Amino acid sequence: MxxxxxxxxxxxxxxxxxxxxxxxxxxxxxxxxxxxxxxxxxxxxxxxxxxxxxxxxxxxxxxxxxxxxxxxxxxxxxxxxxxxxxxxxxxxxxxxxxxxxxxxxxxxxxxxxxxxxxxxxxxxxxxxxxxxxxxxxxxxxxxxxxxxxxxxxxxxxxxxxxxxxxxxxxxxxxxxxxxxxxxxxxxxxxxxxxxxxxxxxxxxxxxxxxxxxxxVGRPDEGRPPTAPRSAEPEWPGPTPAASTSLDAAAIEAGTRALLADSIDRAGPLDDLTSPTPAPADAPPVVLVEQACDQGGRRWTGSLVLPTVRPQDLAPRVLAGWRAAGYAPVDRAMGTDVVGPVRPDAAVERMRLGGGTDGVHVDVQSFCTSG
Known part of the structure; x- marks a missing residue:
C-alpha cells in the first residue's frame, strides 16, 4: 500500500x-x-x-x-x-x-x-x-x-x-x-x-x-513503463522537411487547398452568438502574400472555426492534415505545431489551437525560390 x-x-x-x-x-x-x-x-x-x-x-x-x-x-x-x-x-x-x-x-x-x-x-x-x-x-x-x-x-x-x-x-x-x-x-x-x-x-x-x-515516488505503479524522454527536443515528433519541390503556383494552390480541406474536415460549425444551438457559415479562405527575408514570397492564412466542442473538432482537422502529409512536430501553450513530412508539401508550418471563439488554424507556406 x-x-x-x-x-x-x-x-x-x-x-x-x-x-x-x-x-x-x-x-x-x-x-x-x-x-x-x-x-x-x-x-x-x-x-x-x-x-x-x-x-x-x-x-x-x-x-x-x-x-x-x-x-x-x-x-x-x-x-x-x-x-x-x-x-x-x-x-x-x-x-x-x-x-x-x-x-x-x-x-x-x-x-x-x-x-x-x-x-x-x-x-x-x-x-x-x-x-x-x-x-x-x-x-x-x-x-x-x-x-x-x-x-x-x-x-x-x-x-x-x-x-x-x-x-x-x-x-x-x-x-x-x-x-x-x-x-x-x-x-x-x-x-x-x-x-x-x-x-x-x-x-x-x-x-x-x-x-x-x-x-514512494511511483504512484503509477502497475502501469506499463514508458521510455524516458530526452531533454532536447521536448516534442518527440518527426523532423519536418526544410524545403519543397513545388513551384510558386503550386505552393499557393496547395496552401489554399489545405485551408479549404480544414473547413471540410471540421464538419458542422456552431453559431456561438446564438442563445440556442444554431449552425454557422464556414469562414472564407483568404491568403496573404508576404515577402521572405531571403528573397521570394510566401502565403499565410488563418481560420477561426467556431464550435462548442473544440475537443471533437480539432482532432478531425489534424487527421486531415496527417492524410495530406503533415504531422505534429511540436507543442506549446496548448497549441500543436504541425510540419510537412514529404518533400512536395506546400505549407511549411501550421498551428492548431483553441480559444473561447473556437478552434484557430494558422498556416504559413514555404518561400518560393525566386
Whole structure:
C-alpha cells in the first residue's frame, strides 16, 4: 500500500472512526435500557481502548523508500489522529456517560422488543466496524483488509434495515393520528450508519496491510513503463522537411487547398452568438502574400472555426492534415505545431489551437525560390 494512502486511511480510523464508535456503543446502551452498571462497563472498555492507544503511541511502521525526503511526512495523519482521536474518545465517553446516568429522557417512540434488539444490534455492530480499523492499526497490523471490514458494515446495515422494515409494517396498519411523530429518529440512525460505514470501508478499496516503501515516488505503479524522454527536443515528433519541390503556383494552390480541406474536415460549425444551438457559415479562405527575408514570397492564412466542442473538432482537422502529409512536430501553450513530412508539401508550418471563439488554424507556406 502506498505510504501516503496508508497514512490517510490510518488517520481516518484514529481521528474519526474510533471516537464515533464510542457514540454507537452509548446509543446501543441507551436504546437497550440497560441498568446503570452498564455505564461502568462502558467506561472500563473506553479506558482499555485508551491504554491500547497509549501503548501504540510508539508504533512507527518502517518505510524503506529510496526516494523519501524530509518533505514527505507519510506519518503525519497517523500522529494527528492518534493524539486528537484519543481526546475525542475521552470527550465522547464522558458526555455519553453523563447523559446516560442522569434520568434518561424518554424516546419519542418506544419500540417493541424485537425491533429494539435489532436496533441495538445495528448500533453495536457499527461500533465494532468503526473501532476495528483503529485497533488493527494499534496492534501493528497496518490497515485492516476490506474483506474483514466490509461484512461487519453490511451486517450493521442489514440489522437496521430489518428493524426499519418491521417498524414500517407495524405502523402502516395504524391510523394517521396514532402514528408516532418522532424526529430525528430513525433518520439520524440511517445517516449515521451509512456515513460511518462509508468512512470505514471506502478507503480500504485502495489497499490494506503495511505501507510499501517501494511505491514512494511511483504512484503509477502497475502501469506499463514508458521510455524516458530526452531533454532536447521536448516534442518527440518527426523532423519536418526544410524545403519543397513545388513551384510558386503550386505552393499557393496547395496552401489554399489545405485551408479549404480544414473547413471540410471540421464538419458542422456552431453559431456561438446564438442563445440556442444554431449552425454557422464556414469562414472564407483568404491568403496573404508576404515577402521572405531571403528573397521570394510566401502565403499565410488563418481560420477561426467556431464550435462548442473544440475537443471533437480539432482532432478531425489534424487527421486531415496527417492524410495530406503533415504531422505534429511540436507543442506549446496548448497549441500543436504541425510540419510537412514529404518533400512536395506546400505549407511549411501550421498551428492548431483553441480559444473561447473556437478552434484557430494558422498556416504559413514555404518561400518560393525566386
Amino acid at each position: 502506498e505510504p501516503g494512502t496508508f497514512d490517510g486511511t490510518a488517520g481516518i480510523a484514529l481521528l474519526l472512526l474510533l471516537p464515533t464508535s464510542v457514540l454507537f456503543v452509548a446509543a446501543a446502551i441507551r436504546r437497550s435500557g440497560a441498568p446503570r452498571w452498564a455505564w461502568a462497563c462502558f467506561l472500563s472498555g473506553t479506558v482499555g481502548v485508551l491504554v491500547l492507544l497509549h501503548l501504540a503511541g510508539g508504533v512507527r511502521y518502517p518505510v524503506d523508500a529510496p526516494e523519501r525526503s524530509a518533505l514527505d511526512p507519510w506519518d503525519f495523519f497517523q500522529i494527528v489522529g492518534l493524539g486528537v482521536g484519543r481526546i475525542g474518545v475521552v470527550v465522547n465517553a464522558v458526555v455519553a456517560t453523563a447523559r446516560g446516568l442522569r434520568h434518561p429522557v424518554p424516546y419519542d417512540e418506544v419500540l417493541p422488543r424485537r425491533e429494539t434488539a435489532l436496533v441495538v444490534a445495528a448500533y453495536s455492530t457499527m461500533a465494532v466496524a468503526a473501532a476495528v480499523p483503529a485497533v488493527w492499526w494499534a496492534s501493528g497490523l497496518g490497515v485492516v483488509p476490506l474483506p474483514v471490514e466490509l461484512p461487519v458494515v453490511l451486517a450493521a446495515v442489514a440489522f437496521l434495515t430489518t428493524a426499519l422494515l418491521l417498524r414500517w409494517r407495524r405502523l402502516r396498519v395504524l391510523d394517521e393520528a396514532d402514528r408516532p411523530i418522532g424526529f430525528p429518529w430513525p433518520a439520524d440512525a440511517v445517516v449515521a450508519v451509512w456515513l460511518v460505514g462509508a468512512l470505514a470501508a471506502g478507503p480500504l478499496v485502495a489497499g490494506s496491510g503495511l505501507p510499501d516503501g517501494s511505491l
